[in-house]
Amino acid sequence: MFRKSATKGLGKIGMSSVLVAVRGDRCDDELVRLGCELVNFNKGKLYVLNVIEVERGFPEDAELPPATAKAEEVLQRAERMAKSYKCAIEAYMRQTRRAGVAVVRESVDQDVDTILLGVPYRERYGAFTLGDTIPYVLKHAPCRVIVWRDPTLELSNNGRVT
Numbered sequence: 001m002f003r004k005s006a007t008k009g010l011g012k013i014g015m016s017s018v019l020v021a022v023r024g025d026r027c028d029d030e031l032v033r034l035g036c037e038l039v040n041f042n043k044g045k046l047y048v049l050n051v052i053e054v055e056r057g058f059p060e061d062a063e064l065p066p067a068t069a070k071a072e073e074v075l076q077r078a079e080r081m082a083k084s085y086k087c088a089i090e091a092y093m094r095q096t097r098r099a100g101v102a103v104v105r106e107s108v109d110q111d112v113d114t115i116l117l118g119v120p121y122r123e124r125y126g127a128f129t130l131g132d133t134i135p136y137v138l139k140h141a142p143c144r145v146i147v148w149r150d151p152t153l154e155l156s157n158n159g160r161v162t
Contacts, residue, residue, distance in 0.1 A: 015144075016044035017112040021051065021103050021133075024074045027118035027150040032078045034148070035116050036085035047110050048078040048091040051099040060095060068093070100136030107141055114144040121150065 020035040022028040035046045050071040054060050075091040082089035096102040107115050117137060122129055130147075138145055 015039060015113045016042045017047065017110060018044070018114045018116060019047045019049060019103070019107050019110060019112040020078070020116045021049050021099070021118075022074050022078055023050065023118075024070055025118055025120050025150070027120065027148055028074065028078070029081065030150075031116050031118045031148055032081045033085070034146075036082055036087040036089075038114065040085060040087055043088075044113075045088045045090065046082055047106065047112060048075060048082070048089060049103065049106050050074050050091075050093040051102045052093060052095045053099050054095050054097060056097070060097060062095075064095070098132070098136070100133040100140070103133065103137050104140045104142075107143055112143055114146060115141055116146050116148065118148045118150065 015038045018035045018039050020031050022031065032046075032048065035048075038044075039046050052064060052067045052071055054062060054064070058064075071093040075093060079089055079091050094102045094106070103115060103117070106112075115137060117134055119130055119134055122131065134147055138147075
């Protein structure tokens with residue numbers, strides 16, 4: 001749970017609706033908790049979105065049972081957590097080519113005040129990267145965007161960060 005000081009005064013910002021994008025990463029639980037605390041200040045609504053990115057070799061509406069099963073599991077976990085916070089929640093999944101486009105589209109469709117995104121520590125070519133989704137959302141979102149990077153870094157057996 002967050003310290004009171006971590007979210008103190010955030011209700012004054014006017015977050016009556018927050019969109020949390022979850023992927024099944026370690027930081028998902030923290031994102032959902034933060035989202036619940038932000039909207040509970042104003043008795044608002046939390047939207048939880050899981051985006052399934054479909055590779056170009058498949059039709060965008062292709063049946064992807066393993067990905068769908070994982071998305072349902074991630075969304076059910078978020079719903080249970082939101083229920084424990086007595087938070088109004090709507091959880092759903094979307095299939096698309098690019099997650100960033102889906103997140104921005106949903107933020108517009110739901111008219112949210114804030115988007116919460118998490119990013120695990122990842123490297124590309126030896127340097128930390130935000131990937132493609134977060135820069136796209138930061139550039140195109142019509143609302144506030146909060147990015148959460150999980151502070152825990154784990155070293156694998158070869159000494160590389162995972």
